[in-house]
Amino acid sequence: MSNDAAPERPWLNPELPTSERVELLLAEMTLEEKAGLFFHTMIAMGEDGELSEGSEMFGIPSNRHHVVDQHMSHFNLLGVAPTAGDIARWYNKLQELAASTRLGIPVTISTDPRHGFSENPGASMLAGPFSQWPEPLGLAATADPELVERFGDIARREYTAVGIRVALHPQVDLATEPRWARQLQTFGEDADLSGRLGAAYVRGFQGESFGPGSVSTMTKHFPGGGPQKDGEDPHFDYGREQVYPGDNFEHHLKPFEEVFAAGGRQIMPYYGMPVGTEYEEVGFGFNKGVLTGLLRERFGFDGIVCTDWGLVTDQPIMGADFAARAWGVEHLTPAERMTKILDAGADQFGGEQEPQMLIDLVQSGVVAEERLDVSARRLLREKFELGLFENPFVDAAAADAVVGSDEFRAAGYAAQQASVTVLTNDGALPFARGAKLYVEGIAADIAAQYGEVVASPAEADVAILRIQAPYEERGTMFENFFHAGSLDFPAAVVDHVAEVAAAVPTVVDVFLDRPAILGPVVSAADAVVANWGSGAPALLDVLSGAVPATGKLPFDVPRSMAAVEASRPDVPFDxxxxxxxxxxxxSL
Structure with a gap:
């Protein structure tokens, strides 16, 4: 894909304005080639950096089928590779495959978050070879835009080293419903903080100016996904309703305005359907009043809009039998849903791989080819501005040295420390270095670096217990990735904390992915600490006083489930x- 081909492919001339290059390429594209641009779905890697023959488990075809047969060129990378070099080598082979096609349109690779501690196939990946940072709620606990921008800059350098050029994040939804299952990837409950940190995140990923060194950010979930009825998630039919009893729809737009001002390039609307508002009661990906009237016209957004995954074909996810996420339009055929999404103003179908369906809609006269051209221009423009036509390849030999470097890991470790939040302390903290420690949820060899590890609370000077915020078990594995339901701890957990605390001063560290009802734990323990992704060493550094405790809560912690149930899900701090x-x- 060098400029030597410019006479045959004039759009490869970097001296031309991007708009002209887009028109030159668009004029050469067949309907089939245009249709391929509209699908942004999962892609699998082969082993050891080779191309993939597909994944039966996830219903993913071979790389060749996607790129050559279906003319697709936007993919969300599935899974975690052992090394950055593996990703980079696979990526280069994929770009070679794309270069072999008639027009040589380069591939754009995206990813869900890859720098945290949680793994949810519907939301985030384990860090693997990448530097490890707190989840966004933990970044919010630092309340530090400079730290968040630094994270974005490091993640940008790690992503670009392996060829990832679109971040399917940040998530600037407001965590106004305490039970909501998607809070961990947000910046919390406060609109002003979420806006400041969301803008810093975008600046870090996209750089000082958008171009060949940037990662394009796809901010989600417009127009704000927090006000879910009963806090349930709209991946599932029982969570499809987004409600506004406090008439507070506008409040949830505030963080997006900050992201737009920072230059955010792409948007993903949420699965949820608004109930009781001025907007049609259909999922936001189908909602013309929201995507065209609000996003395009009121906010003047001319970037890419990609739907959330699977709105068209109802493909099951990991054994779940409630596959439809076409809320409010379940009765429509897949082709009718596709048409409605385009009419709403979206540019891409997330999680779908049905170019022939789109081709048929154009050939039958249901969708005008000129409508495809509107979105194709945006999609091609992004590839040109990312510099993919000039240099689609990466330096695979250098990837392992960049990704997860000592410098980047140290920065992530410092952020883990900074996010640890001490909620109560009756004198148990800081514990003395060298004390006798009884630990649960911490590996003995790590704890031994801070004190003498003992086998029972009775032998200890202090106990440190790491626990998970509670959630209700649901019927399928995929549902249980989304922690939902009651925020009350099971009696067995509270009783165990009380039993340990009766024998020794006890510190409880809670992975607070939702604002649990902490009262019973606070009453039993001598100190309670919250984290949102901090490894045991970073936590123990804070608890031992080696570094100061600086974290602050990114949301209110309610006193009771009765208070949660009585609150309005669209109103913060309610x-x-x-x-x-x-x-x-x-502080300690």
């Missing part, structure tokens, strides 16, 4: 008499 307020955090 639970009565919360146990801890947003911004609470003790």
């Amino acid at each position: 639970t009565a008499d919360p146990l801890f307020r947003f911004g609470h955090g003790l």
